Amino acid sequence: MRDPSVHVGYLDKCFSLAGKTAALAGAGGLLVGEMARNMAQAGINVALLDIDEEATERLRVEIETDGGQALMVRTDVTKKADWASSLDEVVDRYGTVEILVNGAGANSPTPYFDISEEEWDRILRVQLTGTMFGCQIFGKYMIEQGRGSIINISSASSGPPLSKAFTYSVAKAGIKNLTQNLAREWATDGVRVNAIRPGFFPSEFMKEHFLTKERIAAILNHTPMKRFGEARELVGAVLWLASDASTFVTGAEIAVDGGFTAMSI
Secondary structure (H helix, E strand, O other): OOOHHHHHHHHHHHHOOOOOEEEEEOOOOHHHHHHHHHHHHOOOEEEEEEOOHHHHHHHHHHHHHOOOOEEEEEOOOOOHHHHHHHHHHHHHHHOOOOEEEEOOOOOOOOOHHHOOHHHHHHHHHHHHHHHHHHHHHHHHHHHHHOOEEEEEEOOHHHOOOOOOOHHHHHHHHHHHHHHHHHHHHOOOOOEEEEEEEEOOOOOHHHHHHOOOHHHHHHHHHOOOOOOOOOHHHHHHHHHHHHOHHHOOOOOOEEEEOOOHHHOOO
């Protein structure tokens, strides 16, 4: 019988991320925060980018108390200058950055005819323009160093769109398109660009503004696994896309949704 340690060594070679550096935009939120925790456990230096300093500082302390390496960087993703200064801070602290997760978010259940220009612009700017800025600033750096993995956060609403999330759905469709465009552009530059397509992972905001009894029933009836996802269940796909196990994967939108995307009738 083969020594089990041989198998461990093979998996380490494929998936090891120890010593790499990841910047995570939206780290103060439920899903990206969980990604940051698990990346740190995998030995990645994590830079926590968010406008919510209180939430990201709590996360930084939690990660470092658990033995990880974390840096909190206040970042307004709607401002290109903030992205540039954030990159400088990350590189100054860790020497390089190989992974970017674009996960800053904004949403609203406003009925379509009541959506204001201000709300439309705010959600698109946080979701789509913020992702574009992150890819511009960090993507250029990665191209110059000849390696990198960018992981954008798409959504089950990227197409077909979900009800009650009009602007959000438009933004997520744009993120999917941007991901594919950049994957094509940078395919020979050593930089891969992919997207995670989460299904339903209820945050407190989602529970308060979107999840009526009827809507919960509709979601679960359209989800073959008949349940919501847990934040930790996104982590495996993120670690895979960040690692050398996915070196021929670019332009992909990876569904982590309990089968929601595969469901029809």
